[in-house]
Amino acid sequence: MSSSSIHFSLSFKEPQAHYVEIEMDIDHFEEKFIDLKMPVWTPGSYLVREFARHIEGFEASADGLPVHFEKLAKNTWRVENPHERLKIRYRVYGFEISVRTNFIDADHAFISPAGTFLYPDGHLEHPSTIQINLPEKWKQVSTGLPKSATGELHYSADNFDILFDSPIEIGNQDIWHFDAANVAHEFAMVGGGSYNKQQLSADIQKIVEEETRIWGENPNTNYVFITHNYQSGGGGLEHINSTVLGASRNAYKIDAAYKNFLSLVAHEYFHLWNVKRLRPKALGPFDYDQENYTEGLWIMEGFTAYYDNLIIRRCGFFSAKEYLNALANEFNLVYNRAGHRVQSAAQASFDTWIKQYRPDENSINSSISYYNKGAILAVALDIHIIAGTEGTKRLDDVLRAAYNLFYKKEQRGFEEHEFQQLAEQVTGLDLAEIFEAAHHTEELDYNRFFAAVGYELIDLNKDSHDLSLGIRYQEQEGRIFVKNVERGSAAWDAGLNVNDELIAINGSRLDVAGKEMEFMLEQAKEDDIIDILIARDGRIRTIHSPLRRNNKQLWSIQPKSDASSTVKALGKIWLSISE
Structure with a gap:
C-alpha cells in the first residue's frame, strides 16, 4: 500500500x-x-x-x-x-x-x-x-x-x-494575518461587514494568549478563522486548526454585539484543546457511519460555554458586572425551561443526536441544553475549587492536568470517572456532588457555592405578582397561533394546544398586537377562570383556563454584603479583579 x-x-x-x-x-x-x-x-x-x-x-x-x-x-x-x-x-x-x-x-x-x-x-x-x-x-x-x-x-x-x-x-474573501501565542493566524471574512481589522486582530490576540496560558501550550503552528457575515447570523463550529463562525455583518460597531462575537471566538478557539484534543473516549477515533454516543458533552461544551465569557472578562472586554449578568443568563436559560426537571446534563449529552439539533414545540418541556447546564455546573466546580484551595487552584488547573495526562501523555480519550478522579487529585477536594449532579435533574444549591466567594444568586422576580397562561404565541397572516405550552402551566392543565388559533378571551376579540391579552392579564386576579375562544383544526371551541402567577425567574448574581474580607478576596480571584 x-x-x-x-x-x-x-x-x-x-x-x-x-x-x-x-x-x-x-x-x-x-x-x-x-x-x-x-x-x-x-x-x-x-x-x-x-x-x-x-x-x-x-x-x-x-x-x-x-x-x-x-x-x-x-x-x-x-x-x-x-x-x-x-x-x-x-x-x-x-x-x-x-x-x-x-x-x-x-x-x-x-x-x-x-x-x-x-x-x-x-x-x-x-x-x-x-x-x-x-x-x-x-x-x-x-x-x-x-x-x-x-x-x-x-x-x-x-x-x-x-x-x-x-x-x-x-x-474573494477579505484575508489578513496576525500572530498570537507564537502561532500564525489567518482571518477570512466573507460577505463584507463593519469590522475593524486592527481592532479584531488585537482583541483576538488577547483571547488566544489567555487561552494558551490556561492550557500551557498552543498545539498549532497555524490557525484559520473563517467568518461568514450575513444580514443576521450567528453560530460556530470548531475544527482542529480552524473554526467557522457566523456573524451579522453590521453588528461589529454595536458594543454588546461585538462582545458577543468575541465570546463566540473565545468559545470556538477554546475547543482547540477542549474536545479537539482533550476528549471523551467516544469522540475519536470516529465512526462516520453512525452516532458516536457520549454523556460527556456537558464537560466539553458546557465547560467551554462557561469559559467563553469568563475569558472575555479576563481579557478586560467585560466588566465584572457585565460578566456576572452573562453568567446569570445561563441560570435563566436553565431554570426557565421546564425540561430541566426532566432531563439531566448527561442525558442531554447522550441524546444530542435526536434532541439538541431537532427541537420541536415540546422541547422546552422535555429537554435542556448541555451548554447552559454544563456552564452552571462548571462555575460550581470553579468557585468550589477556588474556595476549597484558598485560591491556589481553580478549574484551569484541572483542565491543564487533564490535557497533559489524557491527550499528551496517554494519547487517548477519557472516561468521566477518570476525569473526576484527576480533578480530585489535582485539587485535593471531594467533587462528587457536582459530578453526580450532571446525572440527575435535582438542582444543586448554587448559593452555597457562590457564598464561598462572596456572591449570591437572587431571583428578581421572586415577589412578582404578574399573571400568565404559560404559552408563547405568534402572529401569522393576521391570525394568532399558540407556539408553545409550558409544562405545568395553567394552559397546560386546561388543555390549550400548540397550533390552536386564539380568537377571543372573555368575549373580547384578540388583536395581533397582543393588547387585549395584556389588558386581561393586568386586570385579572390569580385563579380567575378565563374563557378562551379558539379554532382547532378549523373547529371552534372554548377552553376554560385558570390564571396563575408567572413562574419565570430573573436571576442576578450580586455581591453578598456580609461577606468577610477573606471571602471577598476569593471572589476577586474568581473574577480577575485586581483593585
Missing part, C-alpha cells in the same frame, strides 16, 4: 446553481473492490445529516472506460477495482446556510469536507491530496490544510480525520 494514493480535484462549473464537481483518483489499491463512503455526520455537530443525499451523477472509470459499481447503502458505493488508477466523478449540491454544511453560489463556496469527500472504507488513515480549480472570478482559498508541493492550490491531509476536520472557503 506504500505506493497507493488518493487525490481529489474540485471544480465549479455551475456555482450559481450551487454545485461543486469532484474527481477522486484512487491509485494502486489491492482490494478486488473498493467501498466508497460519505460520512453521515460531521465532527462537532452531533446530528446524522445524511450528506450523501446531495451526491449526484456518480461515475467510475479507468483509462476512460466505465467501471462497474453498485450502491450498497445510503452512503456507500461499491466499485470494482481495476488495480490501476480508478477515477470517480460526482457532483455535490450545497445550498444550506450554516457553519456545518456546504454552501455554494456565484460569489463563493464554503466546503464542509464531511459532506463533500468520499473515503475508501477501511482506509481512514490514508493520506490524500486536494486540488482546487478556481472559477475565473474567484481568487482566494482559506483552509487549515497545509499546502502540497505539487501545485499552488494543492493541499494535503495526513488522513481523512484531518481532511473531514478542515473546512475550505473559496472565493
Whole structure:
C-alpha cells in the first residue's frame, strides 16, 4: 500500500446553481473492490445529516472506460477495482446556510469536507491530496490544510480525520494575518461587514494568549478563522486548526454585539484543546457511519460555554458586572425551561443526536441544553475549587492536568470517572456532588457555592405578582397561533394546544398586537377562570383556563454584603479583579 494514493480535484462549473464537481483518483489499491463512503455526520455537530443525499451523477472509470459499481447503502458505493488508477466523478449540491454544511453560489463556496469527500472504507488513515480549480472570478482559498508541493492550490491531509476536520472557503474573501501565542493566524471574512481589522486582530490576540496560558501550550503552528457575515447570523463550529463562525455583518460597531462575537471566538478557539484534543473516549477515533454516543458533552461544551465569557472578562472586554449578568443568563436559560426537571446534563449529552439539533414545540418541556447546564455546573466546580484551595487552584488547573495526562501523555480519550478522579487529585477536594449532579435533574444549591466567594444568586422576580397562561404565541397572516405550552402551566392543565388559533378571551376579540391579552392579564386576579375562544383544526371551541402567577425567574448574581474580607478576596480571584 506504500505506493497507493488518493487525490481529489474540485471544480465549479455551475456555482450559481450551487454545485461543486469532484474527481477522486484512487491509485494502486489491492482490494478486488473498493467501498466508497460519505460520512453521515460531521465532527462537532452531533446530528446524522445524511450528506450523501446531495451526491449526484456518480461515475467510475479507468483509462476512460466505465467501471462497474453498485450502491450498497445510503452512503456507500461499491466499485470494482481495476488495480490501476480508478477515477470517480460526482457532483455535490450545497445550498444550506450554516457553519456545518456546504454552501455554494456565484460569489463563493464554503466546503464542509464531511459532506463533500468520499473515503475508501477501511482506509481512514490514508493520506490524500486536494486540488482546487478556481472559477475565473474567484481568487482566494482559506483552509487549515497545509499546502502540497505539487501545485499552488494543492493541499494535503495526513488522513481523512484531518481532511473531514478542515473546512475550505473559496472565493474573494477579505484575508489578513496576525500572530498570537507564537502561532500564525489567518482571518477570512466573507460577505463584507463593519469590522475593524486592527481592532479584531488585537482583541483576538488577547483571547488566544489567555487561552494558551490556561492550557500551557498552543498545539498549532497555524490557525484559520473563517467568518461568514450575513444580514443576521450567528453560530460556530470548531475544527482542529480552524473554526467557522457566523456573524451579522453590521453588528461589529454595536458594543454588546461585538462582545458577543468575541465570546463566540473565545468559545470556538477554546475547543482547540477542549474536545479537539482533550476528549471523551467516544469522540475519536470516529465512526462516520453512525452516532458516536457520549454523556460527556456537558464537560466539553458546557465547560467551554462557561469559559467563553469568563475569558472575555479576563481579557478586560467585560466588566465584572457585565460578566456576572452573562453568567446569570445561563441560570435563566436553565431554570426557565421546564425540561430541566426532566432531563439531566448527561442525558442531554447522550441524546444530542435526536434532541439538541431537532427541537420541536415540546422541547422546552422535555429537554435542556448541555451548554447552559454544563456552564452552571462548571462555575460550581470553579468557585468550589477556588474556595476549597484558598485560591491556589481553580478549574484551569484541572483542565491543564487533564490535557497533559489524557491527550499528551496517554494519547487517548477519557472516561468521566477518570476525569473526576484527576480533578480530585489535582485539587485535593471531594467533587462528587457536582459530578453526580450532571446525572440527575435535582438542582444543586448554587448559593452555597457562590457564598464561598462572596456572591449570591437572587431571583428578581421572586415577589412578582404578574399573571400568565404559560404559552408563547405568534402572529401569522393576521391570525394568532399558540407556539408553545409550558409544562405545568395553567394552559397546560386546561388543555390549550400548540397550533390552536386564539380568537377571543372573555368575549373580547384578540388583536395581533397582543393588547387585549395584556389588558386581561393586568386586570385579572390569580385563579380567575378565563374563557378562551379558539379554532382547532378549523373547529371552534372554548377552553376554560385558570390564571396563575408567572413562574419565570430573573436571576442576578450580586455581591453578598456580609461577606468577610477573606471571602471577598476569593471572589476577586474568581473574577480577575485586581483593585
